[in-house]
Amino acid sequence: xxxxxxxxxxxxxxxxxxxxxxxxxxxxxxxxxxxxxxxxxxxxxxxxxxxxxxxxxxxxxxxxxxxxxxxxxxxxxxxxxxxxxxxxxxxxxxxxxxxxxxxxxxxxxxxxxxxxxxxxxxxxxxxxxxxxxxxxxxxxxxxxxxxxxxxxxxxxxxxxxxxxxxxxxxxxxxxxxxxxxxxxxxxxxxxxxxxxxxxxxxxxxxxxxxxxxxxxxxxxxxxxxxxxxxxxxxxxxxxxxxxxxxxx
Amino acid sequence: xxxxxxxxxxxxxxxxxxxxxxxxxxxxxxxxxxxxxxxxxxxxxxxxxxxxxxxxxxxxxxxxxxxxxxxxxxxxxxxxxxxxxxxxxxxxxxxxxxxxxxxxxxxxxxxxxxxxxxxxxxxxxxxxxxxxxxxxxxxxxxxxxxxxxxxxxxxxxxxxxxxxxxxxxxxxxxxxxxxxxxxxxxxxxxxxxxxxxxxxxxxxxxxxxxxxxxxxxxxxxxxxxxxxxxxxxxxxxxxxxxxxxxxxxxxxxxxxxxxxxxxxxxxxxxxxxxxxxxxxxxxxxxxxxxxxxxxxxxxxxxxxxxxxxxxxxxxxxxxxxxxxxxx
Numbered sequence: 356x357x358x359x360x361x362x363x364x365x366x367x368x369x370x371x372x373x374x375x376x377x378x379x380x381x382x383x384x385x386x387x388x389x390x391x392x393x394x395x396x397x398x399x400x401x402x403x404x405x406x407x408x409x410x411x412x413x414x415x416x417x418x419x420x421x422x423x424x425x426x427x428x429x430x431x432x433x434x435x436x437x438x439x440x441x442x443x444x445x446x447x448x449x450x451x452x453x454x455x456x457x458x459x460x461x462x463x464x465x466x467x468x469x470x471x472x473x474x475x476x477x478x479x480x481x482x483x484x485x486x487x488x489x490x491x492x493x494x495x496x497x498x499x500x501x502x503x504x505x506x507x508x509x510x511x512x513x514x515x516x517x518x519x520x521x522x523x524x525x526x527x528x529x530x531x532x533x534x535x536x537x538x539x540x541x542x543x544x545x546x547x548x549x550x551x552x553x554x555x556x557x558x559x560x561x562x563x564x565x566x567x568x569x570x571x572x573x574x575x576x577x578x579x580x581x582x583x584x585x586x587x588x589x590x591x592x593x594x595x596x597x598x599x600x601x602x603x
Numbered sequence: 604x605x606x607x608x609x610x611x612x613x614x615x616x617x618x619x620x621x622x623x624x625x626x627x628x629x630x631x632x633x634x635x636x637x638x639x640x641x642x643x644x645x646x647x648x649x650x651x652x653x654x655x656x657x658x659x660x661x662x663x664x665x666x667x668x669x670x671x672x673x674x675x676x677x678x679x680x681x682x683x684x685x686x687x688x689x690x691x692x693x694x695x696x697x698x699x700x701x702x703x704x705x706x707x708x709x710x711x712x713x714x715x716x717x718x719x720x721x722x723x724x725x726x727x728x729x730x731x732x733x734x735x736x737x738x739x740x741x742x743x744x745x746x747x748x749x750x751x752x753x754x755x756x757x758x759x760x761x762x763x764x765x766x767x768x769x770x771x772x773x774x775x776x777x778x779x780x781x782x783x784x785x786x787x788x789x790x791x792x793x794x795x796x797x798x799x800x801x802x803x804x805x806x807x808x809x810x811x812x813x814x815x816x817x818x819x820x821x822x823x824x825x826x827x828x829x830x831x832x833x834x835x836x837x838x839x840x841x842x843x844x845x846x847x848x849x850x851x852x853x854x855x856x857x858x859x860x861x862x863x864x865x866x867x868x869x870x871x872x873x874x875x876x877x878x879x880x881x882x883x884x885x886x887x888x889x890x891x892x893x894x895x896x897x898x899x900x901x902x903x904x905x906x907x908x909x910x911x912x913x914x915x916x917x918x919x920x921x922x923x924x925x926x927x928x929x930x
Contacts, residue, residue, distance in 0.1 A: 446793075464812075465788055471785070
């Protein structure tokens, strides 16, 4: 589904992405873990087109998208959620998802009819809100939503475009245990319907959900494998997992 | 179904009061009020146009006076050459205005923030000096327009009729803008103001929508310029000067950028206060009257600062933002 071929991104002298190659198979949840500053978010930014890589190639669904603008990647089926919640705070939860549905429903040069009264936009939006269990908050302004609810809305907006693949950047960031558990359940439900690239710090969630895991350290992939292989790998434990256990 | 919220009642009251201006002016035997309020509606229309991108798109254009100037000069120059047909005036104004807006917008919208403010100002100054250099059409002094545009059945010959035509254009524009703001296009435009990066990540090529909004906003100012030339029977480079671009922003901010009617209210407040203070001659003691008359701009400034600090959403925006209680 997604093939990354020796991708390089430099910020000044810093190699944020260091000849990274990665394959994500159709239908799998592929998790990316690594310590802070390993270049996980930078990788997501390059995949969705917000940051241009210096070298390498990104092939999505058989097409080279390395130089495609961000909006066209989104339209070709690459949906993303942000690590730091990025929604439209002036709008209600439903309107946020309506905008996301609208983005994939042809051009928006329609000047007359009220968008929030178009069943073609509102019905799919309501369905997606129900999927992330936000139905009863549909008419709440986003500014009044709790942090966890906004994180769920973030995922809803990524789902609204019926993407072929989801790039989820720390969907559980800042969530309580209970909230994370509900997101894990949500993602488990999406499994097999979507291909998912998941960046996450919550190791319980990663090991529960992922089919394969890539460990990123200083922009390099030091290991890729099944959760069991990663857990057993000495190199990974030295580089990363050991630290987490010491910290927690 | 429009509900009876405080906001809608106030909006209706404002529009009805504006419709009644010529009647009240006639009753008071003050025909000057019709001219004053014609000016108010024209600048309200222009501020409404600017506010489409300012309040709803988050784009601070500091050069919208140039479109008022283009509209006014289209009338002035064609009349000078003996072409008095109003539809020709309007068509020429819209064509030139749309092309100018398309070019200026296509360049300016590639920048954002302070750079956008400065580049729109720079383009407006170019047009200002272009107008000054048109020696054949009066240069610095401007150009008197012998007869008003001839729109056939819509005669602009008497002030009251002209007032109602301006009023009609304003109402139609308000309604169109209201539909637009809530349409798919409006969702994209407001979304760009709120979080453009997310808009792009959702798959929306934002530039083309912002450019369309910019051109629409400019077109409304062009129409305001055509009306202004007909009201004053005059066009001059002063219609394009940067102070006027600034005043349009002040009108929108004063009345409330987040609303459609706000800029119209802002224009009314600004021009009425300007009129009252600059012609102030009440015999107040200790020379206060003369002081106000001489320094009215300072007082106007204090008023604007006061409104912006206390009512952050502007005069009309403050009412519109009140909890939606039905009365």
